[in-house]
Amino acid sequence: MNKELKSNRRDFLKIAATAGGGLLIGFNWSACDSPKMKVISDEEIYDKAINFNSFLSISPSNHVVIFSPNPELGQNIKTSFPMIVAEELDVDWSNVRVQQAFLDTEKYDRQVTGGSGAMPHSWQRLREAGATARQLLMEAAAKRLNVPMSELTTDKGNVIYGSKKLNYGELANEASTLPVPENVQLKSVKDFKIIGTPVKNVDNDAMFTGQPLYGLDVYRDGMLHAMIQRPPFGMKLKSVNSDEAKKVKGVKDVLTFKDNVAVVGEGTWPLIKARRLLNIEYEPIDKALESTAFHNRKFDEMLNSGKAEVKRKDGDVDTAFKNAARVIKSEYQCPFLSHSPMEPMNFFAHVKEDSVELIGPSQTPDRARKAAAEICGIAPEKVSVELTRLGGGFGRRLRADFVEEAVELSKMLKAPVKLTWSREDDITGGAYRPAVKYRFEAALNSKDELIGYKLCGVGMNSGNSTRENNFPAGAIDNLEISSMEYNSPITTNAWRAPITNFLAFAEQSFLDEVAEAIGKDPVQFRLDLLDKAKSKPVGEIQYDIDRMKGVITTVAEKSGWGKKQGVSQGFSVYFSHRSYVAQVAEAKIVEGKAVLDKIYAVTDCGIVINPTGADQQVRGGMLDGMGHAMFANLTFTNGVADQKNFDSYRLIRMKEIPEIETHFIDNGIDPTGLGEPALPPTGGAVANAIYKVSGQRLRNQPFMNEEGMKNINLGNPV
Template sequence: MKNTLSPSFSRRSFIKTSALAGGGMLIGFNLFQACKPEAKPPVDISQLNFNDFNAFIKIADNGMVTIFSPNPEIGQGVKTSMPMIIAEELDVSWDNVHVVQGALDTKNFTRQVAGGSQSIRFGWESLRQTGATARQMLINAAAAKWGVDASSCKTENGTIINANGDKLSYGEVVKEAAALEVPENVTLKDPKDFNIIGTDASNVDIDKIITGKPLFGLDYKEEGMAYAVVLRPPAFGKKLESYDDAATKAISGVQDVVRFGDKVAVLAKDTWTAMKGKKALEATWTSDSKLENTEAHDKILTDLLNGKEFKTMRADGDVKKAFAAADQVIERTYESPFLPHNCMEPMNFFADVTEEKVRLVGPIQTPAGTARRVAELLEREAEDVSVEMTRMGGGFGRRLYGDFALEAAEISKLAKRPVKVVYSREDDMTAGIYRPSIKYRISASVKDGKITGYHLKEASINSNMYGLIPNFFPAGAIENYQVDVAAYDSKITTGAWRAPYTNFLSFAEQSFFDELAEILEVDRIKLRLDLLQKVKGTTDERIQYSPERLENVIKVAVEKSGWGNAKEGVYQGFSAYYCHNTHVAEVAEVELENDVPVVKKVTCIVDCGIVVNPLGAKNQIEGGVIDGVGHAMYGDLSFKDGEPQSKNFDKYRLIRINETPIVETHFIENGLSPTGLGEPTLPPAGAAVANAIKAAKGIRLYKQPFIKHMKAKAPLG
């Protein structure tokens, strides 16, 4: 069935409305170099005569199409998938499409942000409408040229065809089409007629990535630019009292030393020289009377859980009454450490601050917000600040904050020259911003073998805005249900980390439900499905998940994983979760090697609606699962006197390539609009692994990382 839209807006407003797709398309690439390093485009695009259709599309007079990507590309693949959506509705050959990175443009684009797994979801209808509207304008121009009714014409791979079989390429009518009024009615394709959406497309930058072409922030350079490396306080709570830069300035190639706040920047001709200069600085630091430690945090969070200063996020029924009347109350506490982001590409940014303008270039997830903060810092007008985006070697939430861009801007202003701030790995791991340490306490009341009450408490380091989601499962499934949060304000800077809110909560809740099933002596799958039955047909608009869709992924996971029928020596663990608008179920398979649990395979069922680019989607799913497994098993960051105790990969444990499980992915095909994909497969992974480890070793885990706490319970190997 075709979908007809009646936008009824002017050409100018169409540009603005289509920009709602600003959930993003991303970064520049040359499709014709994607397969063969020496392949060349069929034409020199720079010499083509282009006509603009809107903020997203340019069509040349030879029919070549350029699609602008306004949002940041952090490896989530939207630079490929979002242009695919436009190209589908525009009805052009994907081989004739070029994608170009757009700069920050708040007039034509909205939501130029990479975060929350929302780009495709927010952009779906607007991107389709963008392509379909341009296609209709081209049809209208061709119909006028032929003197026929536009409804008698169709398109195919960049060509308009009339009822007589006459053909005109898009390039032959593009000038006339660009001058037309925006059509009142636009017909979108029926999904069954998609030719591009739903097919595998390679990452549009893949050739440049693997051959080392300059794409990333670390690649960016300009003549006359200085490299800046920054000395920052060695611990949270320390301040710079004084410094001696004599030895630093004596190093050949060091160009300047600049203090700003409690930091000192060394500017040099190259990064290595700047790093040597930083190492030669002699600094004196003053400390707060009380610097924070991981052991102290443990007690602080426990005291918060035991205290009464909570904010209630949701309260259904009467939890206290249900608990008082219960035959049994089960209570468990789950603990997680701080985690750094550890993007493959450390933080970096270029800034050139002059009297006339402020020019910023680099990898950033929030270009508009960063531009605004830089303008405020420098006391400049917002229009003075421009941001050009490079591809990012990972973001995971760390590049939402832009503190490194502010550093670059401030140093450039003080030094009166263009600079590029570059972090070392040690800088990257010790400067913040971290996933906060959190404790969850979950309690359930049982009466006559049934769950009658559920109380979830969160105690978090810093703001609990990164904690609980009160309207996710099991909200609505249990009559007496309450969610409370409390936080301790720390000097340690924290923020969003991949799958914020849910990356640890999913482990806590799904582990708890597994243990409840054991205590109640009921099947763990049936327990979840029975709870979901109570949510079906709900009129509670606060409930964000679909019980039907969550039920379906659970049932498919049972089928596809061979749940309960694993061969001898293979132990399975189950988890199902909803976040970022997507429903996921996972089954982990663990084997014991020298009595140490090893995750061999994860079967992952994903309901994310229509899959635009299956190849890219599988990459996201597999990456999320492996990330979830790795951090649940090994990730740990502690503090002593305000100082991070892991500063590089010699002490911080990441999952290794020989430890990565096989990830078997299955999509639910339901024809519904796309939802998030970059993050939803990470949260369920930890619980699936923990539940499999319980099956393998009889150890019920309540703390991450698992390897550390299993060793504390019993020797491994």
């Protein structure tokens, strides 16, 4: 059974699309029938609420306050976490109030947003939190009514006995004094009332009306503003003349620390003007400054060196290739990418005599706390961290460098400081998606059977540039996956769906090349490999064969794979972050040009908590994967990024977004990751569709830089 959500162009409000590629999308919530939900700060409700556990409180007015501990950066966790608690509590959702929890490592595990791991980690904990409170309330009602608890039921925040009804608010005091049960009964999936229903984002009203939610909104009386000029990668500060900068009205001071030059003042605009007047001289740290041309040469040298570290080896690879009737070889390469979230890096820090107050957007608040404690020489317990909503992150805010800068400045100035990065700071001084190059080889015998497979990857500060245990590992008798790393002063970081964001495109494109070479349908080729992995597995298999086959067969059915006239279809499937996504992209010729027209996506992420949020996660991941594969490119000259803002760092534009149709596999298993898995397969589906319609095989990103792409119109003509 599939839960289906089809694209409707009227659901999207085309608010703005700048000439430089900036994009702002608003969802038309009037087209959605999900219940209304508000985040409020009603002191009466919060002050009188009775705590049942770390996740929830119940007020005498029968309002339930649910605390959402994890950072919210658009993955909808601030809505979906409370939905799970409310489900097991069996409360009326309209009576729920959601509060963002502060960092508290004693109350909460894994207050982190990254790796699409929040839901799999917290699913059981959240259910138990709600179920425990529900059982206590039922025990309190049983005592008051002097009846067996087995004769009671609950519904929408009430305990019911026959015609009698007691709401949770009037039972809260009594229930909170009872011993906490060791074992609680969780609901059956078939009895869910909230989970699986479309619920609006709890921050919608605040976002739509411009209420303070984000780090950039933070304000404290007496705080100073700060902006920093950082050195190019591979360089250090030699000298600075700040005389002219200090003359700008509103500038208080110019400070240097750790090769950085900080301008401090009353607001960001004076600081932006003052930074332009700084006269700074840098010098190399210890070696020549790096440029993109150097990186490209280095990748080739390393791939040809034969010095890669073997990560997995099955069978006799050398013999398979030696005896092959023919060998197919291809190389795929991708550039650095900026995370470029809508909200640039920022943070508020107030270093006091023996404590630190931190407020801002962080994916890893405990890392921020520990960094601040180390800088100030105090215990981490003396550092408080208040989380704001994140205006995007995609992995960039896993780091704490911007928090450390704010703390350093507050400590030096002995004052509260709000540090703000400009868009140019964010693109030129960020921690990027690593540049990577892959070399693939496939050995075929005289019967055009795949008998050998090699993948060697070289990445820039990537750790391991491959995922050696992912499909097609386990389905090929002779397989070798190897990797090597080039260490660069250009800082890199996890970028949405780390490693797989490009690897999936390369693998899925190469598998299509192999399928074409042996004359097999691309979808059937992968299904045959999966059948072989199930019947005659080779080595360890770390993916679920049946779940992967499930998304493949479903997307083939939904897209009418191979049955349509007038369109060319490209296929891709990938497993990452515990979930499975298969996609079919469709392209056609319009006025002599190839046009990307539609993409189908089928996702298996287990139980879908909130269909509205899940649908948007899949669409957002696909847009991310599609747009960056087609357009985004970050190059370097002497340690400095050539692209500095959205006028030169190209993002996808509204008119270039094709129709998207999403489907979800309803298999009833516990939720798996969803924030990232839809991104990896998108590039492969798009590239394979473009090849089918145009004959242009795309092996390098961004696609628009490939030869022959002038006859490709990636925008939807409608």
